[in-house]
Amino acid sequence: MKVLQAVSIFAASVLAHSSGEHHHHDHHHNHPHPDLGAVCGPGAIPVEGGSGCPSEPELLPVAQKELFVEKPVDDKGHKCPNGTDCDYQHKHTWTYSEPCFKGNITGQDFCVFTDNEFAEKRGTSFVMTQKRADYIATTPAFTDPQDIPGLNQDLKRTIPPKYDMKEFPGKGWGLIANQFIARGDLIMANTASLMIDYRVFDELTKDQYKKLQTFAVDYLPEKHREAVLALSTHGQTFDSHEDLVEKIGETNAFDIDPDEGDEIQDHGFFVVFPEIARFNHDCRPNADYYFDHAALTQFIHATRDIQPGEELTLSYINPVMLRAARMTKLARNWGFQCACSQCTSDRPRADASDARIRQIKELKPLMRNWKADSPASPQMAELFISLHQQERLGGSMYSAYAFAALEYNAAGDPWTATKYARLGIDYGIPMVGERHQDVVEMKSLADDPWAHWSWNLRTKKRSGWGRESDEDEDDDD
Numbered sequence: 001m002k003v004l005q006a007v008s009i010f011a012a013s014v015l016a017h018s019s020g021e022h023h024h025h026d027h028h029h030n031h032p033h034p035d036l037g038a039v040c041g042p043g044a045i046p047v048e049g050g051s052g053c054p055s056e057p058e059l060l061p062v063a064q065k066e067l068f069v070e071k072p073v074d075d076k077g078h079k080c081p082n083g084t085d086c087d088y089q090h091k092h093t094w095t096y097s098e099p100c101f102k103g104n105i106t107g108q109d110f111c112v113f114t115d116n117e118f119a120e121k122r123g124t125s126f127v128m129t130q131k132r133a134d135y136i137a138t139t140p141a142f143t144d145p146q147d148i149p150g151l152n153q154d155l156k157r158t159i160p161p162k163y164d165m166k167e168f169p170g171k172g173w174g175l176i177a178n179q180f181i182a183r184g185d186l187i188m189a190n191t192a193s194l195m196i197d198y199r200v201f202d203e204l205t206k207d208q209y210k211k212l213q214t215f216a217v218d219y220l221p222e223k224h225r226e227a228v229l230a231l232s233t234h235g236q237t238f239d240s241h242e243d244l245v246e247k248i249g250e251t252n253a254f255d256i257d258p259d260e261g262d263e264i265q266d267h268g269f270f271v272v273f274p275e276i277a278r279f280n281h282d283c284r285p286n287a288d289y290y291f292d293h294a295a296l297t298q299f300i301h302a303t304r305d306i307q308p309g310e311e312l313t314l315s316y317i318n319p320v321m322l323r324a325a326r327m328t329k330l331a332r333n334w335g336f337q338c339a340c341s342q343c344t345s346d347r348p349r350a351d352a353s354d355a356r357i358r359q360i361k362e363l364k365p366l367m368r369n370w371k372a373d374s375p376a377s378p379q380m381a382e383l384f385i386s387l388h389q390q391e392r393l394g395g396s397m398y399s400a401y402a403f404a405a406l407e408y409n410a411a412g413d414p415w416t417a418t419k420y421a422r423l424g425i426d427y428g429i430p431m432v433g434e435r436h437q438d439v440v441e442m443k444s445l446a447d448d449p450w451a452h453w454s455w456n457l458r459t460k461k462r463s464g465w466g467r468e469s470d471e472d473e474d475d476d477d
């Protein structure tokens with residue numbers, strides 16, 4: 001599975017959403033997420049867009065650069081993780097750091113790195129280069145574990161979970177809410193169990209990467225290893241242990257984009273979280289995920305209020321896809337016929353839903369366009385919000401609110417802009433995290449709309465002032 005990462009609504013690097021897609025892992029491609037450019041959820045549960053899947057594309061105007069403080073750079077020109085001191089010399093102490101195979105593109109060795117002390121002895125296993133593993137080991141999840149408390153309740157069970165596991169006809173195991181869960185509530189938070197650099201699938205032979213993946217699982221502490229080996233294979237059985245591990249990866253992994261500070265930005269990770277892997281798919285899920293690199297943790301929160309007895313679900317794909325495309329992708333990547341209500345509705349309602357999805361896709365680039373000739377307006381942003389509500393796209397409501405906040409502010413209405421910025425913050429924190437650029441941007445707008453870059457921006461441009469700066473913006477596009 002792949003996971004989608006949220007992409008910000010702003011600049012390319014900027015406001016993206018993470019609810020992505022639980023993306024399905026296609027061994028040979030680190031394909032970027034097909035649709036919105038984001039990827040999502042398990043089995044490749046994606047990271048392309050938030051709700052499980054993803055987020056959306058981005059677009060910020062111009063002068064944003066000043067808003068973002070450059071991270072420190074070490075003497076080799078590497079950006080340091082999370083603004084901390086650079087420590088590329090650091091060599092983490094791994095419980096295991098072999099075997100290795102040489103990649104046929106970069107010539108670098110790809111090895112297994114297991115740390116069985118990680119996360120209060122839950123353990124974690126990587127398949128990547130020494131340098132990348134050591135880089136990840138400089139993040140706070142490793143260096144300041146006391147800063148990431150309360151995670152991984154699932155294997156420890158010190159707090160009663162909000163869900164039980166049960167079998168669902170035709171779907172295998174799944175999770176069911178055992179209490180009321182309010183929109184925005186945390187449902188699960190798990191550190192990565194198995195984290196594979198996507199280059200492994202391109203640079204090594206299948207036999208080689210299967211070996212590394214199997215060692216990575218086998219080196220984990222017993223309870224953790226058993227949880228991984230008990231995961232779904234979509235009903236298939238295997239004689240070979242390596243084939244079993246491979247199928248478990250394909251069925252249950254999320255795609256995760258690289259951390260901002262990672263010097264390798266073109267290749268993300270294929271990541272398994274055994275507890276989160278028990279969420280089944282729904283095209284309009286009641287939960288969504290995002291990955292926090294600092295905590296090396298996947299967080300799952302409720303996209304709407306959930307009643308006891310409801311199944312908890314994620315979207316394995318980007319939810320902003322037409323019905324036929326969604327169904328084809330689910331069948332191809334996870335082998336099941338989607339029977340969620342969005343997939344089985346009657347033809348008139350299915351057509352109405354597809355028409356809304358098409359309109360969402362048409363409007364988004366218009367609102368991302370900050371040039372004088374964009375027809376974007378507050379009314380368009382209201383329609384955009386309404387389409388998200390009609391489509392029950394709870395995982396990306398925050399981005400619709402953020403677009404509305406920008407449009408109202410750009411039209412010179414600071415009060416309605418602030419209302420929507422506050423909604424964007426409230427809906428965004430559980431879906432993409434408080435550090436996500438869209439949330440940070442909305443905080444800045446809500447604090448002082450008049451000082452925000454969007455203030456009166458459309459009005460100025462359309463009146464002719466500020467047109468010169470359109471040329472600067474071209475550089476950013």
Ligand SMILES: C[S@@+](CC[C@H](N)C(=O)[O-])C[C@H]1O[C@@H](n2cnc3c(N)ncnc32)[C@H](O)[C@@H]1O
Pocket residue numbers: 001042043170171172173174231232233234235251252277278279280281282334335336337338339340
């Ligand atoms: C990540 S696992 C989800 C948990 C899984 N049901 C289990 O037993 O562990 C993905 C697999 O679950 C099944 N699955 C998930 N969502 C489903 C759905 N909506 N309908 C049917 N099967 C589904 C498929 O077999 C899929 O390959």
